[in-house]
Amino acid sequence: MAEPAEDVEKKVRKKKFEEAFPESSKLLEEEEAATSPPPLTEAKINKMIGPLKRSRPELYQQLELLERETGRKKTLIVSEALHHYLIERKIIQSNIDLATLYEAWSFLADLQEHAIRNFLMLGRLVFSEEYQGMLELSRAMQAPIPPPRRLPPKARDISEKLIEKVWKFADPLIDWCMEQMMSNLAKAMNIKKPIQWKGERIPVEIIEEE
Structure with a gap:
């Protein structure tokens, strides 16, 4: 079954970023691995899907329908659903209303977009011919001055x-x-x-x- 266009796009963007900034990409991966909790394994999620099929067959049918429509595995769909559920419960318990949450998400999206734009502009500047020329000129100007010759x-x-x-x-x-x-x-x-x-x-x- 074909992979969803959204996932393909995300992989293409990630690959381009890794090719352009390999060191930054490696640092981001290390930071993400250090801060994110260990993921649920496919075997653990399969153990959850079995009881779901027996106790809630209607939910299991919806799960199968999503699998056919999106091309994603049941384990991935359940994993994302649990993640979204935990976020939702955390938001509900913190007494944040929907309008405030939407404003916060919009602000975060704008902030991330602005940061990415600045990062890309910085990358283009650093690798531009003008910047490299300025660096070469600076190195030439800072070259060590030979000591003066001693007069006879x-x-x-x-x-x-x-x-x-x-x-x-x-x-x-x-x-x-x-x-x-x-x-x-x-x-x-x-x-x-x-x-x-x-x-x-x-x-x-x-x-x-x-």
Whole structure:
């Protein structure tokens, strides 16, 4: 007997998901196996169907009718019926009305659809050429910078002398900038002008280029 279209569709979707995201599919299967209760075996359900046939023949006839119409085994139909019955009893005992339950189910369905859509969008982004190009560019930019080459002795001497000359000019210039900044700050805050440095000063002449 042919398998129902709903089951075939579900298997196709599951297979596509496993092919696209094998690691995620494996994690979901492990989590489902760890959290779901152990299923009823076919032998156990068959033991339930025997007494049902003797005590409630009309229910057994409906079960056979469902088996012919859906192509599913009696054991699977009974297993799903028990599962739905337990959920129904749990809902009834929790005093949830039908309208509230429908709203909750609708919200859950929307939430799952939104999560799946985001997951698929993320998958398309991660495997897109643009994203891979950005990763390659990022790796290239983060490549280790080779250490600078050591200058020869003569060049090092020239560099040190140049730094010494520049510092002789920069040191008094920095002092002058600090004095001006402190004076302006004292004026702005209306406080006593700070004591200026009375040590040795190096004359600096700033020549503007024409």
